Every structure is written in C-alpha cells, then in structure tokens.
Amino acid sequence: xLEFIKQPWPWYTSGLAISFIMIILIFFGKSFGFxxxxxxxxxxxxxxxxxSFFNFDWKxxxxxxxxxxxxxxxxxxxxxxxxxxxxxxxxxxxxxxxQKLNIQFDGNIVPLQxxxxxxxxxxxxxxxxxxxxxxxxxxxxxxxGCTSGHAISGLSNLQLPSLIAVIGFFxxxxxxxxxxxxxxx
Amino acid sequence: MMKSxxxxxxxxxxxxxxSKSEAISWYRIQEMFRFQSFHxxxxxxxxxxxxxxAVWLMKKMKAHDVEGKPVSFTDKEKTWRxxxxxxxxxxxxxxxxGACPGPVFVLLGQGYLVxxxxxxxxxxxxxxxxxxxxxxxx
Numbered sequence: 087x088l089e090f091i092k093q094p095w096p097w098y099t100s101g102l103a104i105s106f107i108m109i110i111l112i113f114f115g116k117s118f119g120f121x122x123x124x125x126x127x128x129x130x131x132x133x134x135x136x137x138s139f140f141n142f143d144w145k146x147x148x149x150x151x152x153x154x155x156x157x158x159x160x161x162x163x164x165x166x167x168x169x170x171x172x173x174x175x176x177x178x179x180x181x182x183x184x185q186k187l188n189i190q191f192d193g194n195i196v197p198l199q200x201x202x203x204x205x206x207x208x209x210x211x212x213x214x215x216x217x218x219x220x221x222x223x224x225x226x227x228x229x230x231g232c233t234s235g236h237a238i239s240g241l242s243n244l245q246l247p248s249l250i251a252v253i254g255f256f257x258x259x260x261x262x263x264x265x266x267x268x269x270x271x
Numbered sequence: 272m273m274k275s276x277x278x279x280x281x282x283x284x285x286x287x288x289x290s291k292s293e294a295i296s297w298y299r300i301q302e303m304f305r306f307q308s309f310h311x312x313x314x315x316x317x318x319x320x321x322x323x324x325a326v327w328l329m330k331k332m333k334a335h336d337v338e339g340k341p342v343s344f345t346d347k348e349k350t351w352r353x354x355x356x357x358x359x360x361x362x363x364x365x366x367x368x369g370a371c372p373g374p375v376f377v378l379l380g381q382g383y384l385v386x387x388x389x390x391x392x393x394x395x396x397x398x399x400x401x402x403x404x405x406x407x408x409x
Contacts, residue, residue, distance in 0.1 A: 095292055097310050100291065101316065102317055102318070103291075120373040124396075128397050140401055152278040156278065157282045157380065158376050158380035160282060160283040164377075180302040180308070195290075196297040215388040215389050221392075222371070223394060224396035227401070229354050230348070234372075242325070243346075251357070253358065254354060258360060259304045260366075262367050266367075
C-alpha cells in the first residue's frame with residue numbers, strides 16, 4: 087500500500103483526489119477555498135484596527151485554519167515518508183527552456199538553487215519570494231479566491247466569474263513566464 | 272473535538288494530494304505555463320469534470336451535510352473587473368513563486384522554510400488589498 091502511494095501519481099488519480107477534497111468539505115458544510123485564510127490571519131494579527139475589511143467574525147473561519155494546519159502536516163508527511171524514488175518527470179522542453187534562464191533541473195520538486203536562504207537574500211530572491219507573495223495575497227483577495235476557490239469550487243459550480251478569474255490566472259502566469267522571466271533570470 | 276479533527280485530517284489529505292500530484296512543484300507550474308506537458312491540465316481537467324458532476328448530483332439529490340443542513344452553493348458576484356484584474360495579478364505571483372496559497376503552506380511543511388517569506392508577502396498583499404479595496408474597480 088505504501089509503495090503504491092509512494093510512486094508518482096498519474097494525473098487522473100491526482101485530479102480525482104483533488105475533487106474529493108472539495109466534495110468532503112461540502113459535506114462538512116463548508117466550501118473549498120484556501121486563500122480566505124490569509125484574510126483571517128490578517129484579522130488575527132489585528133489588521134481590523136486599521137482596515138474595516140479585516141473586521142469580521144474570523145472565528146467562523148477557524149475550520150479553514152485547521153485545514154491549513156493539516157496541509158502543513160500533510161506536506162511534512164509527504165516529504166518524509168511518501169517521496170518517490172525517481173526524480174520528477176519534467177518535460178525535456180521545459181528543462182531546456184529553464185537552462186537558458188540558468189535554472190538547472192535538479193529532479194526535486196522545486197529548484198534548490200532558488201529555494202534557499204542565500205538566494206532569498208539577493209535582490210532577485212527577495213523580489214521572487216516577498217514580491218511573489220505580495221502578488222499572491224493582493225491578487226487572490228482582489229479576485230475573491232485562488233485556484234481552489236475559483237478553478238476548482240467555482241468552475242465545478244459553473245460560475246462564469248470563476249472562469250474569468252481562471253483566464254486572469256493564465257494571463258498573469260503567461261506574462262510572468264514568457265515576458266518577465268527572461269528579464270529577471 | 273471530532274468537529275475540529277476532521278478538518279485537520281482533510282487538510283493532511285490535501286497536503287499529501289498536493290504533494291503527490293506535483294501541483295506544488297515550481298517546475299510543473301513552469302511546464303504548465305509553457306504548455307509543454309499535459310500533466311497539470313490533466314489534473315485540472317479531471318478535478319473539474321468530476322467536480323461538475325458531483326456538484327450537479329448534490330443539487331439534484333438535494334444533498335445534506337454532516338450536520339443535516341441542506342448543502343448550499345453561493346453564486347459569485349456577477350461582475351468581471353475584479354476577477355480579471357485580481358486573477359491576472361495572482362497569476363503573476365503564481366508563476367513567479369510556482370505556488371498558489373495552498374501549496375505555499377504544503378511546501379513549508381515539506382521543509383522549504385523560505386516559504387515563510389512568501390507567507391509574509393501574501394499577508395502583506397492581502398492587507399494592501401484591504402487598504403485599497405474601496406478605490407479599486409470591482
């Protein structure tokens with residue numbers, strides 16, 4: 087069983103599993119949307135004192151924070167006990183494209199040459215991690231949801247606004263990948 | 272107690288699924304935005320197809336949740352600016368960090384402690400949105 091889970095999952099298994107998460111949260115009387123946790127965390131940190139947007143009854147969102155806590159634990163479990171023995175099966179074209187940007191494919195889930203404190207301490211590193219984080223936080227709240235809230239929950243419920251949001255996700259992602267990455271890396 | 276535990280368990284499952292699906296992989300996100308593999312599109316397509324059927328069935332069968340309340344779905348506000356502009360801004364951050372909000376925390380659990388800086392950034396970004404909310408087109 088463990089061996090079965092450890093091997094890399096085919097896309098259809100992963101896709102089914104993700105919709106299963108959405109379905110169980112609906113059966114728990116909640117809805118799948120991760121980024122609202124960021125608003126809740128701002129409220130807990132006292133942001134409501136300055137901005138009324140953060141003045142809401144965040145205790146009703148406690149369940150989502152527990153879900154967030156679980157996701158951290160899930161990541162820990164995966165990294166320690168469920169890693170496959172083979173490197174990530176990344177497309178050769180992507181490997182070559184990234185090489186042109188001086189980013190090497192190392193077989194890990196993320197490039198270790200970028201995901202470390204030394205790189206983070208550089209201007210580019212700070213731009214990538216802090217700047218990227220600001221874009222994520224600002225963008226998801228502005229759009230009223232992220233990949234889980236719009237691309238999974240919203241589209242499953244055939245919401246046109248979610249389709250517009252997902253198109254936006256791709257516009258932004260394509261601009262970053264094809265126009266900004268060549269300038270940045 | 273069980274009420275809380277089930278959400279932690281669902282979160283653990285989510286963290287494992289995100290890890291095993293490789294949706295938390297910076298490399299996979301690059302591959303997706305370069306259209307060089309079917310992997311991520313296959314994941315989203317399958318999730319969507321089963322999600323649409325599940326939601327349709329739940330509505331049709333008037334399903335109830337574990338507390339016995341009827342399952343309800345709220346429609347998103349019918350406008351477009353906030354979704355297009357906000358979505359684009361988020362997309363920039365998604366491609367740059369290779370992670371959307373869920374995976375940011377899953378990667379932290381995987382031991383990539385630099386994600387703490389992404390979390391600080393995303394809290395800052397959320398706060399900035401709150402500050403500017405009334406001045407932005409929605």
